[in-house]
Each structure stands twice: as C-alpha cells, then as structure tokens.
Amino acid sequence: xxxxxxxxxxxxxxxxxxxxxxxxxxxxxxxxxxxxxxxxxxxxxxxxxxxxxxxxxxxxxxxxxxxxxxxxxxxxxxxxxxxxxxxxxxxxxxxxxxxxxxxxxxxxxxxxxxxxxxxxxxxxxxxxxxxxxxxxxxxxxxxxxxxxxxxxxxxxxxxxxxxxxxxxxxxxxxxxxxxxxxxxxxxxxxxxxxxxxxxxxxxxxxxxxxxxxxxxxxxxxxxxxxxxxxxxxxxxxxxxxxxxxxxxxxxxxxxxxxxxxxxxxxxxxxxxxxxxxxxxxxxxxxxxxxxxxxxxxxxx
Amino acid sequence: xxxxxxxxxxxxxxxxxxxxxxxxxxxxxxxxxxxxxxxxxxxxxxxxxxxxxxxxxxxxxxxxxxxxxxxxxxxxxxxxxxxxxxxxxxxxxxxxxxxxxxxxxxxxxxxxxxxxxxxxxxxxxxxxxxxxxxxxxxxxxxxxxxxxxxxxxxxxxxxxxxxxxxxxxxxxxxxxxxxxxxxxxxxxxxxxxxxxxxxxxxxxxxxxxxxxxxxxxxxxxxxxxxxxxxxxxxxxxxxxxxxxxxxxxxxxx
Amino acid sequence: xxxxxxxxxxxxxxxxxxxxxxxxxxxxxxxxxxxxxxxxxxxxxxxxxxxxxxxxxxxxxxxxxxxxxxxxxxxxxxxxxxxxxxxxxxxxxxxxxxxxxxxxxxxxxxxxxxxxxxxxxxxxxxxxxxxxxxxxxxxxxxxxxxxxxxxxxxxxxxxxxxxxxxxxxxxxxxxxxxxxxxxxxxxxxxxxxxxxxxxxxxxxxxxxxxxxxxxxxxxxxxxxxxxxxxxxxxxxxxxxxxxxxxxxxxxxxxxxxxxxxxxxxxxxxxxxxxxxxxxxxxxxxxxxxxxxxxxxxxxxxxxxxxxxxxxxxxxxxxxxxxxxxxxxxxxxxxxxxxxxxxxxxx
Numbered sequence: 001x002x003x004x005x006x007x008x009x010x011x012x013x014x015x016x017x018x019x020x021x022x023x024x025x026x027x028x029x030x031x032x033x034x035x036x037x038x039x040x041x042x043x044x045x046x047x048x049x050x051x052x053x054x055x056x057x058x059x060x061x062x063x064x065x066x067x068x069x070x071x072x073x074x075x076x077x078x079x080x081x082x083x084x085x086x087x088x089x090x091x092x093x094x095x096x097x098x099x100x101x102x103x104x105x106x107x108x109x110x111x112x113x114x115x116x117x118x119x120x121x122x123x124x125x126x127x128x129x130x131x132x133x134x135x136x137x138x139x140x141x142x143x144x145x146x147x148x149x150x151x152x153x154x155x156x157x158x159x160x161x162x163x164x165x166x167x168x169x170x171x172x173x174x175x176x177x178x179x180x181x182x183x184x185x186x187x188x189x190x191x192x193x194x195x196x197x198x199x200x201x202x203x204x205x206x207x208x209x210x211x212x213x214x215x216x217x218x219x220x221x222x223x224x225x226x227x228x229x230x231x232x233x234x235x236x237x238x239x240x241x242x243x244x245x246x247x248x249x250x251x252x253x254x255x256x257x258x259x260x261x262x263x264x265x266x267x268x269x270x271x272x273x274x275x276x277x278x279x280x281x282x283x284x285x286x287x288x289x290x291x292x293x294x295x296x297x298x299x300x
Numbered sequence: 301x302x303x304x305x306x307x308x309x310x311x312x313x314x315x316x317x318x319x320x321x322x323x324x325x326x327x328x329x330x331x332x333x334x335x336x337x338x339x340x341x342x343x344x345x346x347x348x349x350x351x352x353x354x355x356x357x358x359x360x361x362x363x364x365x366x367x368x369x370x371x372x373x374x375x376x377x378x379x380x381x382x383x384x385x386x387x388x389x390x391x392x393x394x395x396x397x398x399x400x401x402x403x404x405x406x407x408x409x410x411x412x413x414x415x416x417x418x419x420x421x422x423x424x425x426x427x428x429x430x431x432x433x434x435x436x437x438x439x440x441x442x443x444x445x446x447x448x449x450x451x452x453x454x455x456x457x458x459x460x461x462x463x464x465x466x467x468x469x470x471x472x473x474x475x476x477x478x479x480x481x482x483x484x485x486x487x488x489x490x491x492x493x494x495x496x497x498x499x500x501x502x503x504x505x506x507x508x509x510x511x512x513x514x515x516x517x518x519x520x521x522x523x524x525x526x527x528x529x530x531x532x533x534x535x536x537x538x539x540x541x542x543x544x545x546x547x548x549x550x551x552x553x
Numbered sequence: 554x555x556x557x558x559x560x561x562x563x564x565x566x567x568x569x570x571x572x573x574x575x576x577x578x579x580x581x582x583x584x585x586x587x588x589x590x591x592x593x594x595x596x597x598x599x600x601x602x603x604x605x606x607x608x609x610x611x612x613x614x615x616x617x618x619x620x621x622x623x624x625x626x627x628x629x630x631x632x633x634x635x636x637x638x639x640x641x642x643x644x645x646x647x648x649x650x651x652x653x654x655x656x657x658x659x660x661x662x663x664x665x666x667x668x669x670x671x672x673x674x675x676x677x678x679x680x681x682x683x684x685x686x687x688x689x690x691x692x693x694x695x696x697x698x699x700x701x702x703x704x705x706x707x708x709x710x711x712x713x714x715x716x717x718x719x720x721x722x723x724x725x726x727x728x729x730x731x732x733x734x735x736x737x738x739x740x741x742x743x744x745x746x747x748x749x750x751x752x753x754x755x756x757x758x759x760x761x762x763x764x765x766x767x768x769x770x771x772x773x774x775x776x777x778x779x780x781x782x783x784x785x786x787x788x789x790x791x792x793x794x795x796x797x798x799x800x801x802x803x804x805x806x807x808x809x810x811x812x813x814x815x816x817x818x819x820x821x822x823x824x825x826x827x828x829x830x831x832x833x834x835x836x837x838x839x840x841x842x843x844x845x846x847x848x849x850x851x852x853x854x855x856x857x858x859x860x861x862x863x864x865x866x867x868x869x870x871x872x873x874x875x876x877x878x879x880x881x882x883x884x885x886x887x888x889x890x891x892x893x894x895x896x897x898x899x
Binding site for chain 3: 038085088089092094095096098099100102103104106107110111114225229232236270271273274277278280281284285288
C-alpha cells in the first residue's frame with residue numbers, strides 16, 4: 001500500500017476522532033472556565049444524548065430529528081444537573097465540587113443501567129449514513145458518518161464562535177469566566193449565564209454522543225466514561241478553560257491516538273490508553289497551561 | 301432585608317440617595333465596622349477617609365452587597381438593600397468601581413464598556429453615554445480595541461470609571477481610584493470626576509489621597525477603626541488639617 | 554492530643570467477635586462474618602485513603618490503583634505453585650518458583666505499593682487541586698491498562714483465580730488495628746501536624762518552612778502502603794478477581810465511605826464504612842422488591858446505587874465534612890479542631 005495514501009487515511013481517521021474529542025472537550029473547558037469545576041458528569045451527557053436519540057428514533061422519528069431531539073434533551077439534562085446538584089455547592093472548595101460531580105456521574109450511569117440495562121444496544125442509523133465513500137481503489141475509505149461528523153463539528157464550532165464573540169450573552173459568559181465577582185458587579189445575571197454555558201456544553205456533548213454512537217453502532221450506559229477522560233486529556237493539552245485550547249487539544253489527541261495505533265507495533269499500541277494518560281501527566285507536569293498557554297489560573 | 305413596609309415607606313427623602321444606619325460588619329471574629337452611619341444626598345460627592353484598615357473598603361463592599369452586615373440598615377433611594385444579592389443592587393442603579401479596579405483584562409476596552417451597560421436596554425441611550433465617556437476620556441477611544449490588561453494603570457482606572465458610569469448609576473461607589481497611579485494622571489482623573497460631578501453624578505468616594513478627595517467632595521467622613529470619628533463640610537475639613545489628622549490617628553496620639 | 558490507644562478501644566467489640574469466630578466458628582452467622590471482614594478491609598482502605606487525601610488537602614483518585622497492585626502483587630506471590638504452573642506459566646522463572654505465605658505476601662505487596670507511590674508521587678504531589686485529581690485518575694487508568702495487557706503476569710482481563718482465601722476475621726481485624734494504630738500515631742504526631750498545616754493553608758505552611766512536597770509525598774506513600782495491604786487482604790478474601798474489580802466502581806464506593814464518614818478523621822473512615830455498607834446491604838435487599846400486602850414495589854436492580862449516589866450528593870450539599878467532620882471519637886471525649894472563619898458572600 002502506498003505510504004502517502006496510508007497517511008492520508010490516517011489523517012482522515014484522526015480528524016474524525018479528533019472532532020468528537022473536541023466537541024466534548026469544549027464543553028468541559030467551558031464549564032471549567034466559568035465555574036472552576038471539573039465536571040466528571042459531562043461524559044454522561046453523551047450517553048443522555050445518544051439514548052434519547054435512540055428512544056426517539058424507536059418512536060418513529062426520522063434519524064436527523066431524533067438526533068436533534070437527543071441534543072436538546074442532553075442540554076436540558078445539563079441544566080437540570082447544574083440546578084439540582086451544582087448550584088447548591090457553588091463556592092465550595094474544589095474538592096467538594098469534584099466529588100459532587102463524581103456523585104452525579106455515578107447516579108446518571110446507574111440510572112442508565114436501571115432504565116436500559118447495562119448490555120449494549122444497537123444504534124441504528126439510516127443506510128445512507130453507512131455508505132462508504134472510496135477513493136483510489138479502496139485505499140482511502142470513509143463513511144458518510146465521518147463526513148457528517150466533521151461537518152457538524154465545523155458548524156457547531158462556528159456557531160459557538162459567533163455566539164461567544166458577537167452576542168451579549170457570549171460576552172457575558174467570557175466576562176464571568178474571567179472574573180465572576182466583577183461580572184456580578186456590572187450587573188450581569190451570572191446564574192443565567194452559567195445555565196447557558198451548561199446548556200451549550202451539554203448540547204455539544206449530546207451531539208458528540210449521537211455521532212459516537214453512530215460511528216460505533218452501539219450505545220451503553222457507560223459509553224461516556226472513556227470519551228470523558230480523553231476529553232480531559234484533550235482539554236488539558238490545549239489549555240484547560242480555553243475553548244480554543246479544547247479545540248486544538250481534541251485534534252492533537254485524535255492525531256496522537258491514530259499515530260500510536262497506526263505506526264507503533266501492536267504489542268505497544270494496545271497500551272494506547274496508558275500512553276495517552278502518560279502524556280496527560282507529562283503535560284500536567286511540564287506544560288500545565290497547555291499548548292496554547294492559555295489555561296485559566298488555578299488557585300494554589 | 302427589604303420588607304414590604306420598607307419598600308412602601310414614604311418616598312420622603314428623594315433627595316437622599318443613600319442612608320446607612322449603625323452598620324456593623326465583621327470578618328469572622330474581627331469587627332471591621334462597629335456602628336457606622338452616613339448619608340449621601342442627590343448630586344453630592346461624599347468622601348470617606350481614613351487610614352488603612354479603618355473600614356472604608358468594607359463599607360463600600362457592604363453597600364454594594366458583596367458583604368453581609370451583622371446588623372444595621374442600608375437604604376438606597378429609600379429602599380432597604382442590606383442582604384440583597386449584589387446583582388440586584390446593581391440593577392437598582394448602584395455602580396461600584398472596586399478596589400483594584402477588577403477589569404476584564406482579556407477583553408477589550410470597548411467590551412468592558414459594553415459590559416458596564418449590562419443593566420440597561422436602551423440602545424441609543426447607551427451609545428450616547430458611551431460617546432460622552434469617550435469624549436471625557438479620549439485615550440479610551442484610541443485604545444477601544446485593545447485588551448484592557450495591556451493598558452497603563454491610569455488608563456485602566458479610566459476604563460473602570462467609564463464602565464461604572466455607562467450604567468448611568470444613581471450612585472457611584474469609587475474605591476481608591478488613586479491607588480497605584482502616578483499623580484499627574486490622578487489629576488486628570490480627578491478633573492474628569494469634577495466634570496462628572498457638575499453633570500449631576502452622585503458619588504461616594506473612598507480615597508487615601510486626602511487633599512484631592514476633599515477638593516472634589518462636598519462632605520466627608522473620617523473613619524477610624526470601624527467608627528466615624530469626624531464628619532463635616534469638605535472645605536472646612538480641608539482648612540482644619542490637624543483636626544482631620546487627629547481624627548485619622550486618634551486623639552490619644 | 555489523642556492517644557492512639559483510645560481510638561483502638563473502639564475496636565474492642567470487633568476484637569471480641571473475631572475471637573469468638575476463631576474459637577467457635579459454628580456459633581457465628583457466616584453472612585455476618587463475611588460482611589464484617591469486608592468492612593474491616595474497606596476500613597483499612599478508606600482510612601489510608603483519608604491520610605493520602607483528606608488530611609493533606611490533595612484529592613487522589615488513584616488510590617484504588619494501589620489496591621489493585623497490592624492484590625495482584627500479593628496474589629502472584631502467594632499463588633500455590635501448582636496454580637502458577639497451570640495458568641501463569643509465562644511468569645519469569647524466579648517468580649514462578651516460589652510461593653509466599655499470607656503475611657509476607659501482604660507486607661511485600663505493601664512495600665511494592667510504597668515504592669510505586671514514591672515514583673508516582675514525586676512528580677505528581679507538586680500539582681495542585683484538580684490537576685492532582687486528574688493526574689492520579691490517569692494513574693488508575695494506566696494501572697488498569699497495564700494489568701489488562703501484562704497477560705503473562707496477570708492473565709489480563711480474565712479472572713485471576715486460585716488465590717488462597719486466607720483472610721479470616723482475625724486477620725482483617727488485626728490488620729485494621731495495626732492500620733489505625735500506625736495512622737493515628739502519624740497523623741496526630743508533630744509530624745502529622747505538618748499534614749494538616751499543608752492542607753489548611755499551603756502558602757502559610759511554606760512560609761513557616763514546611764516543605765509541601767515531601768509532606769504530601771510521605772502521606773501519599775503511607776496511604777499507598779496500606780492500600781497495598783488492603784488490596785492483599787481483599788484479594789485473599791475473594792480468591793479470584795480481575796482488573797475490573799479495582800476500577801471506577803470500587804473507587805466511588807470507597808470515596809463515598811470516606812466522604813460520608815468524614816474526610817479528616819480516622820473514626821470518620823470507620824464510621825463511613827459502617828454506614829455505607831449497612832445502607833448498601835439494606836438497599837440491596839430492598840432491590841428485590843417488597844410486598845406490602847395489597848401493593849408491592851417491583852424489583853429495581855441498580856436502584857440501591859442510585860439512592861447511595863443521592864445520599865452522597867446530599868452530604869456534599871448539606872454536610873460536606875461528613876458524619877465526624879474533623880473530630881475523632883474517643884471514649885468520653887469529643888476532640889474538635891478549631892473552625893475556620895466564615896467565608897465572605899462573594
């Protein structure tokens with residue numbers, strides 16, 4: 001097989017995976033930026049989105065509508081979680097916030113198991129989505145889902161960029177992320193901005209969940225766990241708290257993973273996840289502000 | 301807390317913008333304000349003077365809702381505001397330019413100003429005010445697209461002032477505007493404050509620089525260890541310098 | 554100053570049960586004994602996690618990684634030779650040629666974990682806040698991946714069996730007593746005061762010359778030792794386990810015990826274990842559905858965990874310091890540390 005084509009194929013894979021990581025990492029960074037909390041339950045918004053889409057699809061809605069419904073329901077779930085579990089502990093020490101989010105993820109995953117049982121379920125997608133597109137006599141292949149993933153990610157990112165730079169709410173969110181006290185002092189409705197941030201972050205995670213399920217073909221209650229951890233790595237690589245950083249980090253991570261699997265011997269590549277986390281630790285030690293050096297300040 | 305009767309109280313003194321009665325505030329076991337009373341009338345500039353740690357900043361922070369008082373009451377335009385969350389107080393028409401300015405450093409000057417107008421919804425009014433402020437502080441117009449953190453200390457203070465003013469507040473709380481700023485710039489800023497005063501802005505000013513504060517203010521209070529140790533007309537206080545110094549440090553010295 | 558002996562007097566009833574179990578096995582309810590053993594093991598793990606975590610203000614999510622290492626290390630060491638040849642035939646020759654009794658295997662496991670904690674902790678303990686939590690979570694994942702992939706040593710993701718089931722109640726109680734004794738001596742000693750100083754105010758601690766990194770590192774290493782011990786106890790109780798036994802579910806379980814009981818108190822660790830274990834048992838029995846005569850509640854598998862999760866969150870909201878807060882329970886005396894001044898509104 002032509003080496004150049006192999007590389008191109010891997011680039012396509014990396015972009016496809018990286019988009020998903022970017023989507024989840026952005027939500028994670030947004031919430032951290034505005035609340036200084038690491039939301040371990042973020043990954044479960046993926047699960048909520050995917051399962052909601054599954055149920056809506058089973059109820060007869062066309063795929064795209066079910067997916068949209070999944071995203072909306074994920075956003076609502078995020079808002080509910082913020083109101084019920086996170087707002088009461090706002091202002092508490094970091095440890096409390098972290099533990100609360102662990103509690104939420106525990107509840108959500110077990111709720112998923114309770115309702116849907118822990119066995120994986122099929123996530124049906126229209127045949128159109130599954131159709132593969134081939135170039136160069138099949139040496140380069142990708143499916144429609146990959147295309148959709150990249151396109152939707154690009155669209156979402158543009159929408160987010162517009163929101164953040166051109167709307168008052170977006171400006172308010174940036175201000176709150178920088179200095180919550182000052183934001184209050186200029187009269188911003190900080191609660192509403194936080195809810196908005198959660199809604200957007202969870203919607204992104206919901207979208208990522210639907211796309212992930214579409215790519216993998218299955219859904220299960222703990223599907224959000226690994227992507228969440230990878231999203232952490234991505235966000236930290238790019239600079240925790242920075243949306244641009246999460247974006248960059250997502251694609252860097254996608255590239256890293258593909259590099260490990262495609263170019264290392266298989267005995268080593270099965271340690272892929274361990275290598276990724278070793279990278280995480282290396283970044284935390286040597287470049288805690290991420291590649292873009294733009295992480296939010298953390299108290300000692 | 302704002303009770304129904306308090307809110308319905310006769311709007312007797314509409315000329316009185318702020319009245320604080322017997323305010324007691326503590327940080328845990330340490331009392332910062334031990335029963336302070338003061339008032340600010342419409343269009344007045346009132347200075348709050350005192351040595352470090354006398355409780356001046358605590359006073360402002362309690363008025364704007366950042367701190368909860370232990371006892372006492374604060375009335376803003378006749379309405380009780382002690383215990384109300386800061387965002388609501390701000391929306392009632394009070395602006396606080398805090399100690400250290402607390403600008404949004406990573407946002408531009410223009411964006412900071414836009415945020416200052418968060419409590420207003422009248423587009424044209426906001427724009428008009430913004431133009432007026434740019435006229436008052438021309439350097440801000442120059443640097444409108446620059447990140448606030450890249451400005452000099454004096455320029456940042458102007459941004460902080462402008463940001464507070466664009467809310468068209470009925471009362472402006474100014475905390476130590478001269479802190480860390482070169483005297484020449486400070487003169488400029490106080491000149492602008494004088495202009496604002498003549499256009500009717502009501503201010504409560506906390507300031508270390510006594511002479512500049514007394515030049516600007518109509519009346520002044522001197523705080524010492526959490527209590528008012530002297531109050532009076534600014535011009536009189538300015539001439540009775542020793543009296544003020546004694547009030548700062550305490551007669552026992 | 555707390556005298557460790559006072560703490561241990563709490564264990565008296567347990568010791569009694571242990572003695573009775575040893576002397577007259579038929580007298581005691583088997584099920585109750587098993588629950589007690591698990592509680593003792595969890596108490597060892599939660600107390601050690603508390604020292605590594607709550608006491609120095611660093612929240613490590615990787616504690617169970619050390620538990621896993623302890624279980625596997627001690628398991629490999631104490632596996633009977635026949636079993637080793639049967640299905641761990643690819644072990645390096647020196648490991649495959651002997652089999653240690655329970656106590657040495659446990660101690661070696663603890664020491665291995667301590668050494669590992671040094672290697673891992675030296676770089677990580679200088680991080681702060683959420684960085685450390687995410688990094689230690691990374692450690693847990695790395696351990697998990699390695700255990701799954703190092704098939705020659707661990708049988709990979711498949712069950713690791715034939716570990717001699719040596720953990721009886723006397724062993725469990727004995728180790729718990731040792732753990733509490735050692736930990737309370739450390740935590741309530743002058744050296745232990747450094748731990749708390751580092752937690753309460755890192756900057757102030759540095760200002761008076763307490764070096765943050767070695768202090769945190771030593772707490773981390775001590776915690777890891779007992780995690781390894783606990784892992785060995787657990788492994789020799791279960792007899793067979795897999796990497797999945799020592800992953801997120803167990804982590805959350807231990808964390809909930811720590812938090813509910815109180816992160817800054819050794820008695821809290823024990824109290825948390827008791828409360829959560831009992832509550833879990835009760836809830837798990839309710840899962841099978843109850844009949845109230847005319848109406849019945851259908852079986853809801855998994856509901857017990859949800860209820861526990863909800864209780865956990867309620868504790869975080871209303872009483873984050875847990876049942877014991879930062880107090881220890883000694884007979885006749887409630888020893889309480891100073892409260893910090895209330896935070897400002899903003």
